[in-house]
Amino acid sequence: MVLPKEIPTVKMSNGIELPLFGYGTWQAKDEQELEKSLTVALENGYRLIDTAFVYGNEEIIGKTLQKFYDSGKLQRSDVFVTTKLPPFFHRNDDVEKCLNEQLKALKTDYIDLYLIHSPCPCKKDPEKPMFYFDANGMIVEEAVDHLETWKAMENLNKAGKVRSIGLSNFNKEQIQRICDNAEIPPDNLQVECHILFPQNELFDFCKSKGISFTAYAPLGSPSRQNFLPNTEWPEGDVLHHPNVMEISKKYGKTPAQILLRQLIQRGISAIPKSVTPSRIIENINIFDFELDFNDIKALEDIRPHVRLFPMKFRIQHSQYPYKDVLEAEKNK
Numbered sequence: 001m002v003l004p005k006e007i008p009t010v011k012m013s014n015g016i017e018l019p020l021f022g023y024g025t026w027q028a029k030d031e032q033e034l035e036k037s038l039t040v041a042l043e044n045g046y047r048l049i050d051t052a053f054v055y056g057n058e059e060i061i062g063k064t065l066q067k068f069y070d071s072g073k074l075q076r077s078d079v080f081v082t083t084k085l086p087p088f089f090h091r092n093d094d095v096e097k098c099l100n101e102q103l104k105a106l107k108t109d110y111i112d113l114y115l116i117h118s119p120c121p122c123k124k125d126p127e128k129p130m131f132y133f134d135a136n137g138m139i140v141e142e143a144v145d146h147l148e149t150w151k152a153m154e155n156l157n158k159a160g161k162v163r164s165i166g167l168s169n170f171n172k173e174q175i176q177r178i179c180d181n182a183e184i185p186p187d188n189l190q191v192e193c194h195i196l197f198p199q200n201e202l203f204d205f206c207k208s209k210g211i212s213f214t215a216y217a218p219l220g221s222p223s224r225q226n227f228l229p230n231t232e233w234p235e236g237d238v239l240h241h242p243n244v245m246e247i248s249k250k251y252g253k254t255p256a257q258i259l260l261r262q263l264i265q266r267g268i269s270a271i272p273k274s275v276t277p278s279r280i281i282e283n284i285n286i287f288d289f290e291l292d293f294n295d296i297k298a299l300e301d302i303r304p305h306v307r308l309f310p311m312k313f314r315i316q317h318s319q320y321p322y323k324d325v326l327e328a329e330k331n332k
């Protein structure tokens with residue numbers, strides 16, 4: 001087992017250390033594949049696992065972790081588990097019920113970081129534990145005040161069922177309102193963040209509030225190339241951008257390692273997803289080099305800046321968070 005001691009952390013406002021690197025699991029739900037890849041990750045030093053109720057893989061993750069605990073290779077306290085409350089369980093009565101189910105699936109009695117997954121509460125599919133989509137493929141809004149849900153999150157925190165609480169996909173104004181009314185302020189914000197969408201303003205805002213920052217899609221989610229406009233570089237995904245490739249050659253590191261390292265050097269926690277063993281090992285091997293000022297500048301110069309997760313299936317929601325997307329739609 002590789003010891004995780006080389007993974008840096010940031011101290012959250014509650015004093016708990018958030019690892020600056022972890023394992024993303026969205027779209028990893030094939031049982032055999034995820035069990036195998038999570039095993040590779042844990043054996044190679046990953047200690048933070050990012051999941052969510054809606055990823056449908058908490059049971060598999062729980063089962064895999066239990067094997068590590070049973071074999072004595074890991075203790076529960078060695079691992080940092082992040083999971084998320086789904087948008088269809090925002091009501092006070094539903095929050096704890098949902099969390100209890102998640103604890104059971106993850107085979108644990110506490111979560112390290114529990115996030116409200118989306119600022120857009122919606123109806124649940126009556127048949128399955130998933131969003132209800134209407135005939136136009138849109139979610140159906142449920143009017144639940146963020147403050148009601150946040151109060152329930154605080155109660156879970158006070159009860160010791162979740163060690164830290166936070167938000168995902170919320171905008172600045174929505175975060176500010178929570179902060180203005182909270183007994184316990186958010187410990188973390190998880191949003192889309194990568195070299196094509198660096199979130200400079202939101203990151204600075206969170207910093208000013210003492211809210212730690214997690215980057216989802218840290219590699220620019222290469223499979224979402226269809227969300228990119230035509231790019232100057234033919235392959236489209238940012239791993240193939242000429243600046244990234246050139247810096248990659250200079251350091252003898254892969255493009256993915258360069259992009260992940262850039263986030264870590266900003267003090268942002270990166271949670272790349274991979275079910276490919278060689279990539280899982282590659283992605284964590286970023287703690288033995290440092291990007292210099294000019295190379296960081298060359299990465300920051302990359303354009304276009306583009307949101308790859310506009311989540312338009314929520315665009316009609318009164319709490320839809322992305323003003324840039326709304327503005328672009330208006331000007332179409």
Ligand SMILES: NC(=O)C1=CN([C@@H]2O[C@H](COP(=O)(O)OP(=O)(O)OC[C@H]3O[C@@H](n4cnc5c(N)ncnc54)[C@H](OP(=O)(O)O)[C@@H]3O)[C@@H](O)[C@H]2O)C=CC1
Nearest residue numbers: 024025026216217218219220221256272273274275276279
């Ligand atoms: N809070 C939220 O709303 C959201 C949270 N997330 C979280 O963030 C995580 C990461 O985001 P995600 O969208 O998965 O995007 P990533 O930027 O992590 O990209 C994942 C994709 O990149 C591929 N990949 C991984 N490593 C490499 C590598 N070294 N070289 C080339 N390709 C590579 C993977 O393929 P393969 O697996 O085949 O190796 C996969 O297709 C999610 O898994 C989830 O945990 C993501 C989206 C929204």
Ligand SMILES: O=C1CO[C@H](CO)[C@@H](O)[C@@H]1O
Nearest residue numbers: 026052054117118309311
């Ligand atoms: O975490 C997530 C992964 O991305 C999905 C995409 O469009 C979202 O529904 C979800 O919030």
